[in-house]
Amino acid sequence: MIxxxxxxxxxxxxxxxxxxxxxxxxTDKGVILVDDTMEIYKALTxx
Amino acid sequence: MSSPFWWGDWxxxxxxxxxxxxxxxxxxxxxMSGAVATNTVIxxxxxxxxxxxxxxxxxDITGTLSSQTDxxxxxxxxxxxxxxxxxxxxxxxxxxxxSGNITTNPRTLASINGSNLIGTANQISASVLIPAGxxxxxxxxxxxxxxxxxxxSSTSTPRIYINTTNSLSGATLxxxxxxxxAATYHQRFERNFYFDGTNLNGYSxxxxxxxxxxxxTITLTAFNPATAYYLIFAVQNTSTTPDxxxxxxVIVQIYD
Numbered sequence: 142m143i144x145x146x147x148x149x150x151x152x153x154x155x156x157x158x159x160x161x162x163x164x165x166x167x168t169d170k171g172v173i174l175v176d177d178t179m180e181i182y183k184a185l186t187x188x
Numbered sequence: 189m190s191s192p193f194w195w196g197d198w199x200x201x202x203x204x205x206x207x208x209x210x211x212x213x214x215x216x217x218x219x220m221s222g223a224v225a226t227n228t229v230i231x232x233x234x235x236x237x238x239x240x241x242x243x244x245x246x247x248d249i250t251g252t253l254s255s256q257t258d259x260x261x262x263x264x265x266x267x268x269x270x271x272x273x274x275x276x277x278x279x280x281x282x283x284x285x286x287s288g289n290i291t292t293n294p295r296t297l298a299s300i301n302g303s304n305l306i307g308t309a310n311q312i313s314a315s316v317l318i319p320a321g322x323x324x325x326x327x328x329x330x331x332x333x334x335x336x337x338x339x340x341s342s343t344s345t346p347r348i349y350i351n352t353t354n355s356l357s358g359a360t361l362x363x364x365x366x367x368x369x370a371a372t373y374h375q376r377f378e379r380n381f382y383f384d385g386t387n388l389n390g391y392s393x394x395x396x397x398x399x400x401x402x403x404x405t406i407t408l409t410a411f412n413p414a415t416a417y418y419l420i421f422a423v424q425n426t427s428t429t430p431d432x433x434x435x436x437x438v439i440v441q442i443y444d
Contacts, residue, residue, distance in 0.1 A: 146358050160309050160424065165361065165394070171409050172361035172393055174310070174349060179357055 143181050145173060156185060211236060294330065294441035297322065304338055304434030305423050310347070313435040314421040315354050323413045325385035328443040333377040333421065333435055337368050340431035344368045345396070346377060349420040350388075350409060359420055360409055362390060366398045368433060377435075383411060 143150050143166070154167030162177040164185055175182050205213070213232035218225050254260050270276045272283035282290060302314030323329070335346050345367055349359035365377040378399040381388040387408040391400035411417070421438055425431035 163310050163356070167394075170360065171407060174356050174359045174361065176357050 143168075143185075145175070145179065145181060209235060291444070294443045297440040297442055299437075299439045302421055302435035302438055304336065304432045304436070306425060306429050306432050308425055308428055310345075310356060310422050310424040312354070312356060312420055313346075313423045313433075314438045316419040316421075316438060316440045317354075318417045318419065318440075320414055320416045322442060323383050323411065324444070325383060325413075326444075327383050329381040329383070329388065329419075330441045330443055331363075331377075331379045331381075331419070332439040332441075333365075334437040335365060335368065335375040335377050336434060336436040337373045338432045338434075340368070340373070340425065340427075340433070341370045342425065342427040342431055343370075344423060344425045344431050344433035346375070346433060346435065347422045347424070348379065349422060350411075350417050351420060352415060352417055354418045354420065356420060356422060361393045362388070362407070362409060362419070363400075364394055364396045367396050381409075383413070387411060 143152060148170070150166070150168035150170055150173060152166060153169050156167070157165040159165050159174065162182075164175045164182065166173045166175050166185065175185060177183075209232045211231065211233035215230045215232070215235070216227060217230060218227050220226075268275055270285060272278060272285050276284055278284065279290065279292065284290070297318065298316040300314055300316065305311050305313055318329075331348065333346075333348075337344055346365040347361060348363040349356060350362050351357075351359035362381070363377075363379045366372075366375055368375060375398055379391060380400055381390045383389075388411045390407045390409065391397070392404040393407040393409075395404055397404075419440060421435040423433040423435065425433055
């Protein structure tokens with residue numbers, strides 16, 4: 142479970158690297174673009 | 189010296205009056221009754237009062253209207269009373285007369301030009317605001333999009349996202365166009381999103397196709413019609429330069 146801008150998302154699929162600073166995260170609410178300006182970015186890239 | 193016979197000829201050498209008639213002026217006159225002349229005085233105030241005549245009242249004005257040329261010309265310049273279908277057109281047989289709004293179907297939300305961009309980052313080429321209250325259940329968003337790549341040697345990817353801010357951070361992927369390689373400089377990128385009251389129903393968001401005419405898995409994207417959203421048209425090139433992709437022309441329509 143991840144929280145993006147106050148909304149809870151469940152990761153349901155792969156995390157795709159879009160660019161040096163952006164990820165596509167497949168969740169129960171669709172594919173979300175996560176970038177390095179967001180708190181969750183570090184956790185996803187380190188994990 | 190004999191008496192004068194008529195007024196005006198008894199003081200023929202008087203200096204003419206100068207200036208406007210004043211209430212205090214006195215005008216001498218002679219009236220004849222039989223052979224008897226009677227000299228009297230009329231005051232300027234009497235003449236002014238008699239000449240003023242009072243103001244005109246509507247209904248008391250007589251004469252031919254067309255003789256009042258300035259009024260006639262002004263009236264001729266006025267538009268005739270609008271008669272639907274006679275001197276004002278209709279839209280799909282709907283009269284345009286009266287107050288209020290007539291909603292056409294589809295509603296064109298935007299018809300804009302995006303920017304062609306270089307660089308390997310996933311960037312915003314164009315964006316369109318969907319104001320709160322725009323969408324209702326059973327409406328469909330139709331996106332018609334012309335993509336151009338002015339030069340390039342590698343693959344470029346056009347995408348559409350949706351977000352409550354005009355930013356890619358935290359945006360939800362709505363669609364991915366066919367990838368544009370070195371030989372592909374043009375693409376017509378189209379998508380339809382049906383709103384069921386809770387979600388936008390669309391073609392598989394991550395499947396890279398130019399249009400949604402073929403079948404695919406369904407992508408459901410949460411949509412609150414009371415909230416404003418941005419449709420974000422992004423581009424990404426796999427080489428830094430000279431690849432230059434853009435959503436050249438973006439048309440967004442809402443079908444009721």
